[in-house]
Amino acid sequence: xxxxxxxxxxxxxVWVALLATTPFSGDNYTVRIAxxxxxxxxxxxxxxxxxxxxxxxxxxxxxxxxxxxxxxALSQIAGAPTVVAWIVATAGxxxxxxxxxxxxxxxxxxxxxxxxxxxxEVLRLVISSWSGLTGGGDGLNVPFLRGGPxxxxxxxxxxxxxxxxxAFAVTVWVDRGRLGFGxxxxxxxxxxxxxxxIDVTRYKIAAFVLSAFLCGTVGAVYASWVxxxxxxxxFSIVFTVKVAVMTILGGxxxxxxxxxxxxxxxxxxxxxxxxxxxxxxAILGAIIVFLIFFLPGGILRLDYRxxxxxxxxxxxxxxxAGGE
Amino acid sequence: MSTVLEVSDLxxxxxxxxxxxxxxxxxxxxxxxxxxxxxxAGKTTLVNLITGVHRVSSGRIVFQGEDVTRQRPFQAAxxxxxxxxxxxxxxxxxxxxxxxxxGALFGGSATxxxxxxxLAREELAFVGLDALADxxxxxxxxxxxxxxxxxxSLAMRPKVLLLDEVNAGLNxxxxxxxxALIRAIAARxxxxxxxxxxxxxxxxxxxxxxxxxxxxxxxxxxxxxxVADEKVIEAYLGAKFAARxxxxxxxx
Amino acid sequence: xxxxxxxANGIVxxxxxxxxxxxxxxxxxxxxxxxxxxxxxxxxxxYLTYFAWAYSGINPVxxxxxxxxxxxxxxxxxxxxxxxxxxxxxxxxxxxxxxxxDMILYNVMTVVFTATPRRITLDLGSVxxxxxxxxxxxxxxxALALILTGLLYAxxxxxxxxxxxxxxxxxxxxxxxxxxxxxxxxAITFGIGALMAGAxxxxxxxxxxxxxxxxxxxxxxxxxxxxxxGLGSVPGALVGGLALGIIESFSGYVLGPQHxxxxxxxxxxxxxxxxxxxxVGVKGxx
Numbered sequence: 001x002x003x004x005x006x007x008x009x010x011x012x013x014v015w016v017a018l019l020a021t022t023p024f025s026g027d028n029y030t031v032r033i034a035x036x037x038x039x040x041x042x043x044x045x046x047x048x049x050x051x052x053x054x055x056x057x058x059x060x061x062x063x064x065x066x067x068x069x070x071x072x073a074l075s076q077i078a079g080a081p082t083v084v085a086w087i088v089a090t091a092g093x094x095x096x097x098x099x100x101x102x103x104x105x106x107x108x109x110x111x112x113x114x115x116x117x118x119x120x121e122v123l124r125l126v127i128s129s130w131s132g133l134t135g136g137g138d139g140l141n142v143p144f145l146r147g148g149p150x151x152x153x154x155x156x157x158x159x160x161x162x163x164x165x166x167a168f169a170v171t172v173w174v175d176r177g178r179l180g181f182g183x184x185x186x187x188x189x190x191x192x193x194x195x196x197x198i199d200v201t202r203y204k205i206a207a208f209v210l211s212a213f214l215c216g217t218v219g220a221v222y223a224s225w226v227x228x229x230x231x232x233x234x235f236s237i238v239f240t241v242k243v244a245v246m247t248i249l250g251g252x253x254x255x256x257x258x259x260x261x262x263x264x265x266x267x268x269x270x271x272x273x274x275x276x277x278x279x280x281x282a283i284l285g286a287i288i289v290f291l292i293f294f295l296p297g298g299i300l301r302l303d304y305r306x307x308x309x310x311x312x313x314x315x316x317x318x319x320x321a322g323g324e
Numbered sequence: 325m326s327t328v329l330e331v332s333d334l335x336x337x338x339x340x341x342x343x344x345x346x347x348x349x350x351x352x353x354x355x356x357x358x359x360x361x362x363x364x365a366g367k368t369t370l371v372n373l374i375t376g377v378h379r380v381s382s383g384r385i386v387f388q389g390e391d392v393t394r395q396r397p398f399q400a401a402x403x404x405x406x407x408x409x410x411x412x413x414x415x416x417x418x419x420x421x422x423x424x425x426x427g428a429l430f431g432g433s434a435t436x437x438x439x440x441x442x443l444a445r446e447e448l449a450f451v452g453l454d455a456l457a458d459x460x461x462x463x464x465x466x467x468x469x470x471x472x473x474x475x476x477s478l479a480m481r482p483k484v485l486l487l488d489e490v491n492a493g494l495n496x497x498x499x500x501x502x503x504a505l506i507r508a509i510a511a512r513x514x515x516x517x518x519x520x521x522x523x524x525x526x527x528x529x530x531x532x533x534x535x536x537x538x539x540x541x542x543x544x545x546x547x548x549x550x551v552a553d554e555k556v557i558e559a560y561l562g563a564k565f566a567a568r569x570x571x572x573x574x575x576x
Numbered sequence: 577x578x579x580x581x582x583x584a585n586g587i588v589x590x591x592x593x594x595x596x597x598x599x600x601x602x603x604x605x606x607x608x609x610x611x612x613x614x615x616x617x618x619x620x621x622x623y624l625t626y627f628a629w630a631y632s633g634i635n636p637v638x639x640x641x642x643x644x645x646x647x648x649x650x651x652x653x654x655x656x657x658x659x660x661x662x663x664x665x666x667x668x669x670x671x672x673x674x675x676x677x678d679m680i681l682y683n684v685m686t687v688v689f690t691a692t693p694r695r696i697t698l699d700l701g702s703v704x705x706x707x708x709x710x711x712x713x714x715x716x717x718x719a720l721a722l723i724l725t726g727l728l729y730a731x732x733x734x735x736x737x738x739x740x741x742x743x744x745x746x747x748x749x750x751x752x753x754x755x756x757x758x759x760x761x762x763a764i765t766f767g768i769g770a771l772m773a774g775a776x777x778x779x780x781x782x783x784x785x786x787x788x789x790x791x792x793x794x795x796x797x798x799x800x801x802x803x804x805x806g807l808g809s810v811p812g813a814l815v816g817g818l819a820l821g822i823i824e825s826f827s828g829y830v831l832g833p834q835h836x837x838x839x840x841x842x843x844x845x846x847x848x849x850x851x852x853x854x855x856v857g858v859k860g861x862x
Contacts, residue, residue, distance in 0.1 A: 057668040103849055109667050110610055114799050115848050118841050121796055125838040178429060181437060185415055185426050192413035195375075197401035197431030197480060237792065241675050244668070282683030288676025292662060292669055 605808015
């Protein structure tokens with residue numbers, strides 16, 4: 001067990017180090033992909049708290065991310081230093097998630113899913129129509145980070161990696177501790193969890209806030225990076241589903257799964273985006289369909305030994321058939 | 325002996341139906357009390373009220389001197405008011421020891437997962453399930469699931485344990501084992517309320533019986549006396565058959 | 577604008593909404609699946625009708641049954657080939673699967689039809705009814721929507737298939753024991769859901785422009801209507817649709833059209849928490 005845990009840490013550390021060295025080894029394009037991988041890893045790790053550990057089908061990721069974008073951008077426009085704006089966004093989103101969780105975590109199953117999707121829509125609509133503050137549908141220009149483009153992308157990469165490491169640390173802490181154990185109980189049988197003394201409401205809200213606050217940070221940093229945000233891109237259902245799919249792809253409820261899923265997904269998406277622009281969305285959809293039928297537990301939950309023995313058996317059978 | 329749980333004038337309505345109506349009783353420390361009554365009498369509802377699953381409509385519940393009328397189930401569990409379910413409620417994908425460990429960690433005194441698992445193994449040994457500690461909970465047979473429920477409840481170190489039909493679906497030999505186990509639990513100083521349909525069980529193990537009918541407490545007292553009570557016989561058999569039963573009893 | 581006019585606009589819109597949502601509600605109620613494809617089914621129905629009309633010049637109402645049947649076939653196939661395999665999986669799985677399928681359908685539609693808004697123009701003029709002015713095409717659209725919804729209601733109440741669907745919704749196991757082939761009923765139900773979506777799209781294309789950019793909006797409407805009206809019944813969808821139409825009409829007038837949709841969503845969120853069974857919903861169905 002401890003050997004396996006150490007192995008997970010080493011693997012993660014090597015991966016982060018590899019991403020961190022892209023500015024020295026690769027071109028701008030590679031750095032941009034590294035940033036995206038770090039960013040989506042942080043988001044997927046966050047989603048894993050509520051969707052993986054707790055088993056609540058949340059689609060609120062885009063709400064937290066988008067809110068982070070706007071809080072960060074507006075704080076900066078109001079004159080806050082960049083880092084302060086990022087922290088304000090994090091805290092703001094955490095508070096929002098706590099208040100929201102108090103209300104919508106009473107819902108279960110489909111109703112929770114729809115409720116969380118509706119939150120994304122409502123925020124998008126409110127921000128679109130509140131043009132006095134948010135620029136409405138025209139979007140908002142965010143003050144650029146100072147320094148040359150290369151410095152900026154290195155800085156953003158560093159910050160995103162830091163957020164990813166924090167998200168991973170939080171995941172490990174939750175997974176090993178009392179909170180994670182309680183969340184797994186809630187996932188399997190919420191009534192029984194209540195009966196053994198778990199304060200189900202508080203645990204769920206804790207998971208929801210943990211699934212949200214770093215999305216806020218990521219949003220704010222993203223806004224500073226790209227320099228322009230608008231409601232449609234910030235609050236997108238596709239985005240929200242993408243994060244959930246990444247986690248499922250890697251293995252929901254595992255520690256390393258979201259990281260693996262995010263990396264695989266971003267690379268695949270980049271590849272298809274570059275080569276099949278017109279069919280990009282359909283290919284993404286096909287990946288999702290494939291995933292659900294052939295990898296329902298995620299990459300990390302695959303029983304490789306079983307697959308190997310199956311493959312060998314099949315190979316043997318073909319050999320025999322050939323002999324006959 | 326001191327009173328550990330006191331229920332006064334407890335009522336619960338669902339829509340227009342009074343499932344529990346003005347029930348009062350108290351439990352002394354360390355006793356085993358039977359709660360009987362025909363199907364639909366409100367026994368499970370009463371347990372649900374005491375453990376906070378349902379909101380009380382009116383009345384008061386005092387547990388160890390503390391008013392717990394408005395408590396939620398997790399609070400009941402932490403205070404030492406544990407229960408088992410008629411239909412067992414495991415965490416199916418977890419191992420047996422993790423199931424029990426959850427009780428020790430969240431409802432009991434364990435301060436760490438490691439300590440909880442150690443406590444869990446003790447309780448599993450107590451109920452005779454230690455050999456299956458690492459099996460998935462979903463793989464257990466029915467009698468073993470009932471043992472798991474007991475171990476999970478015991479891991480919460482309860483003062484009062486409410487057993488909702490722990491013997492339902494068990495055969496005679498399994499029931500004898502369960503009874504021995506319940507006696508052993510009582511010997512640890514746990515007050516036990518046992519909901520039961522089998523009179524043999526009730527009479528052999530309890531020191532006192534409460535009879536519920538149409539949500540009301542119609543009799544209370546020493547087991548054999550209560551079972552001979554007219555009202556109780558009528559409640560179970562209906563007026564007509566009760567009369568015939570009396571006639572037959574008189575004729576020998 | 578006077579209250580009568582606003583109300584009339586709301587009712588016309590509401591009838592169309594009911595027709596949009598009724599198939600979605602059926603699928604959710606019977607299969608326990610949130611069908612993220614629903615918005616695209618509606619648009620597909622709209623496009624097919626538009627192009628049939630544009631190339632032939634024949635009255636589009638003629639094409640409505642054909643389009644509806646095509647969509648039925650598509651829906652049946654999607655359910656039979658894909659969703660049936662995971663129909664009892666948790667929400668996350670079924671919702672993500674239909675979302676993935678929707679991405680494929682959406683992409684195909686944008687490539688084949690492009691996202692240009694298309695509208696069937698019938699130029700039927702308008703009627704003045706006690707000072708309330710309504711374009712005739714909208715009145716026709718409303719009538720068609722109500723007829724379609726009524727037809728579905730009749731089918732569900734009286735036909736053998738309809739009763740089987742209701743039986744499966746109430747108790748899958750019991751229905752299975754009664755000799756109902758549940759997987760087939762699921763596929764038929766999903767087919768009917770798609771059929772209603774396609775028909776609604778055909779009607780919509782006669783009244784408003786349709787474009788792939790609207791798929792999300794239609795899906796959102798279906799969510800809101802289901803939650804407002806209650807799940808899985810035709811009357812629920814009708815009440816929800818009319819309620820949403822009237823609410824949007826009034827709030828659009830009072831707060832401005834850009835806020836009308838927000839009001840619907842906020843109302844839905846409130847209802848979700850306060851009364852998840854909807855206005856005419858039945859308790860006990862998750």
